[in-house]
Amino acid sequence: MTNPEIGVLMMGVFIVTIFLGFPIAFTLIAIGFSFGYALKGDIIFGQLVLKAFEVTTSDVLVAVPLFLFMGYVVERANILERLFHSVQNAARDVPGSLAVATLITCALFATATGIVGAVVTLMGLLAFPAMLRAGYDKKLAAGVVCAGGTLGILIPPSILLILYAAVSGISAVRLYAGAFLPGFMLAGFYIIYVVTRVVLNPKLAPAVDSGEPRLPFLTVMRDLATSFFPLAFLILAVLGAILFGFATPSEAAAVGALGSLVLAAGYRALSFARVREAVYLTARTTAMVCWLFVGSWTFSSVFSDYGGHTLIEEFIRSVDMKPWQFLLFAQLIIFLLGWPLEWSEIVIIFVPIFLPLLKAFNIDPMLFGILIALNIQTSFNTPPMAMACYYLKGVAPKSVELTEIFAGALPFVFLVFAAMIVVYLVPEIATWLPSALYDP
Numbered sequence: 001m002t003n004p005e006i007g008v009l010m011m012g013v014f015i016v017t018i019f020l021g022f023p024i025a026f027t028l029i030a031i032g033f034s035f036g037y038a039l040k041g042d043i044i045f046g047q048l049v050l051k052a053f054e055v056t057t058s059d060v061l062v063a064v065p066l067f068l069f070m071g072y073v074v075e076r077a078n079i080l081e082r083l084f085h086s087v088q089n090a091a092r093d094v095p096g097s098l099a100v101a102t103l104i105t106c107a108l109f110a111t112a113t114g115i116v117g118a119v120v121t122l123m124g125l126l127a128f129p130a131m132l133r134a135g136y137d138k139k140l141a142a143g144v145v146c147a148g149g150t151l152g153i154l155i156p157p158s159i160l161l162i163l164y165a166a167v168s169g170i171s172a173v174r175l176y177a178g179a180f181l182p183g184f185m186l187a188g189f190y191i192i193y194v195v196t197r198v199v200l201n202p203k204l205a206p207a208v209d210s211g212e213p214r215l216p217f218l219t220v221m222r223d224l225a226t227s228f229f230p231l232a233f234l235i236l237a238v239l240g241a242i243l244f245g246f247a248t249p250s251e252a253a254a255v256g257a258l259g260s261l262v263l264a265a266g267y268r269a270l271s272f273a274r275v276r277e278a279v280y281l282t283a284r285t286t287a288m289v290c291w292l293f294v295g296s297w298t299f300s301s302v303f304s305d306y307g308g309h310t311l312i313e314e315f316i317r318s319v320d321m322k323p324w325q326f327l328l329f330a331q332l333i334i335f336l337l338g339w340p341l342e343w344s345e346i347v348i349i350f351v352p353i354f355l356p357l358l359k360a361f362n363i364d365p366m367l368f369g370i371l372i373a374l375n376i377q378t379s380f381n382t383p384p385m386a387m388a389c390y391y392l393k394g395v396a397p398k399s400v401e402l403t404e405i406f407a408g409a410l411p412f413v414f415l416v417f418a419a420m421i422v423v424y425l426v427p428e429i430a431t432w433l434p435s436a437l438y439d440p
Contacts, residue, residue, distance in 0.1 A: 007308025010035050014299065024345055025288065028295030036302040048298055055293045059250060060166045065286040066253030067157050069114035070238075071097050072278035073260035077269040080109060080122050080229060084130075086223035089215050096198035097203035098134055099144045100191055102127040106148025108188045108228070111155045111235050112260075116380055120149035120391040126397060137204040138400055140197065143381075143408030145413075146388040147190055153343065155183035156375040157256070163247065163289065164369045168355055172249045176242055177434040179373060185429065186374065186419045193415055230266070234259045243437060254418050289344055291346070296348045301356045313357060323361040327368070328423070330354045338379020344394035346376065369429045374420045379392055379405045 010031060017027045029048070036044040055061065088101035102123060109118045123145045131141035153160050156176040165172035198205040215223075238256040241247040247255065263271040279426070304310075321329065337346050351372060358365050380388035388403045423429050 001304075003407040004198065004307035006035065006309040007303050007306035010306065011302055011308065018068050018340060020057065024294040024349075025291035026342075028292075028299040030432075032295065032300075032302045035247065035306070036298065037268075037311055039302065039305055044298075044302075047081065047301070048294070052294050055290050055297075058166065059248075060162060060172060061290070061293070062081045062250040062287055063157075063172070063248075063253040064159060065282050066250065066257045067162070067280055068115075068285050070256040070260040070283040071115050071118075072185045072281050073257070073264055073275070074109075074231070074234075075115065075118050076278060076326035077232065077260070077267050078273045079263075079265040079267055079269070080105070081126055082223070082227040083109065083231065084123075084126055086220070086227040087288075089188045090219050090224060093204070094195065096136075096140075097193050097207075098127065098136065099140065099198070099205055100133045101195045102144050103190050103194065105188060106145070107151050107155065107184075108235070109229060110149060111157070113152060116152065116388060117391050119152060120145060120388050121395055123149060123434055124392045124395040128392065132397065132400075133241070135206040138404050139408035140194070140204050141408070142389075142392060142396070142400065142405040143410075143412050144190070144194060145253065145392055146386070146405065147412035148187075149388055149391075150377045151183065151187055152178055153380075154370075155252065156180060157235075157242070157249070160343055160347060160373050160375065160376065161369065163344060163352065165371065166293070167348060167352050168365050168369060169355070170365055170369065173242055173245075174366060174438060175436040176239065176439055177247070178370050178430040179431050180239075180243070180433055182244060182370055182419065182423050183202075185422070186416065189415045189419055190412060193411065200289055221396030230263055234263055245437075248416050278390055290347045292344060296352070299349070300352060307431070312353060316357060317363050318359070321361070324424075326361045327363060327371070329405070330368075331371060331420070334372060334375050335382075337376060338376055338382070339385040345378045348374070361367050364427070364431065366434065367427050367430050370423060371420055374416055374423065378416050379414045381413050383410075 014031055015025065017031070019026060033044060033048065036047075084101060084105045087104050088098060091097045091100050091104070094100050105127070106119060106123055109122075110116075113119060126140055128145050132138065152158065156179055158176075158179060161175040161179055162172050165171070165175050194205075234256065238252045238257070241252040241255065242249055261270060261275075264274070316326065334346060334350070337350055354366065354368075358368055373435070380386060383389070383406045386406060386409060389402065389409055392405055393400070393402050
């Protein structure tokens with residue numbers, strides 16, 4: 001066989017092992033090492049060691065464990081219930097107030113944690129039963145929780161954007177600035193959709209406050225001041241330090257991690273057991289990400305040495321695609337990969353395949369990254385591998401069927417597609433803020 005054919009064989013072996021359930025990071029290392037040893041000999045040993053050292057000393061990746069630790073501490077600070085109820089009281093006059101409060105809470109909490117499973121599970125235990133008790137439609141309530149819980153994938157400080165910055169070489173600061181408006185635009189789409197549906201069909205979300213006394217304005221503001229604003233201040237302080245150049249993402253993440261400990265202490269939720277658990281979860285997730293980087297580099301470098309990347313590039317160029325067709329093709333591949341793979345694996349392993357082609361099609365790598373962050377949200381809510389739906393099913397009442405959760409989540413998937421189209425047609429939504437802040 002010629003070298004490109006061996007590269008295709010490598011990819012085929014990797015895909016088969018994925019479906020057999022082997023750990024992906026170590027599968028990448030094993031396949032890359034095996035084929036690399038056959039091609040390069042003993043030199044592959046030194047390259048593997050050097051890459052592992054490079055990953056563990058990367059300035060960009062230092063932000064990953066710090067943001068993860070911040071998220072895990074905030075998640076365990078037991079502020080979600082207070083946050084949800086304060087937002088609910090503030091939005092009680094809005095149609096579908098419980099659903100709107102859920103989305104706002106999810107957006108803020110997902111921004112603070114960025115951990116989809118945790119946000120969906122916690123909101124599934126808190127907001128979902130509250131909506132069901134109020135007579136909300138099961139499908140609408142389920143869709144709100146599943147869609148809101150995934151917003152942290154896109155809204156800064158997003159771990160996905162840090163990983164994309166590491167693989168693409170783009171400034172994480174510019175990516176954060178670029179994702180800011182699209183992220184909150186998508187959250188706005190969700191809220192507009194819910195309010196519109198409830199206005200058209202009030203039976204979907206009956207008013208929950210008809211027999212309850214209205215809280216005084218000062219009481220509502222006090223509740224917001226003790227639940228919503230402290231967390232919002234922490235997030236805005238971290239983002240503001242990054243966006244306005246006061247600190248690098250790693251430095252801001254360190255301040256955010258310290259701030260999360262102070263916040264937890266302020267809510268009397270700081271304990272040695274909780275900190276130990278947060279440290280353990282942070283170390284486990286960070287190790288997974290780092291080994292994925294090492295495995296991905298090992299595999300992709302050997303794959304490239306065999307001519308695999310060249311073969312893919314020549315194939316795509318031979319099809320004579322227009323830029324929008326290539327973009328649609330790439331996003332479709334990423335959408336399909338979201339079913340069997342985690343988002344981190346997609347960004348680290350498969351996105352680098354498309355990056356060298358962006359210049360040929362005159363596509364802004366930053367815009368491409370924002371579209372990926374939008375796209376990957378669909379994988380959490382698209383059957384049959386909709387993990388957000390399974391997270392919710394795990395904590396939902398037994399009367400709620402998985403098919404009902406799927407049906408509720410699908411409209412929000414189409415809203416993500418709509419947001420992707422809007423960002424593509426009006427790229428200034430993603431590019432204006434970075435240009436305004438950083439371009440002379």
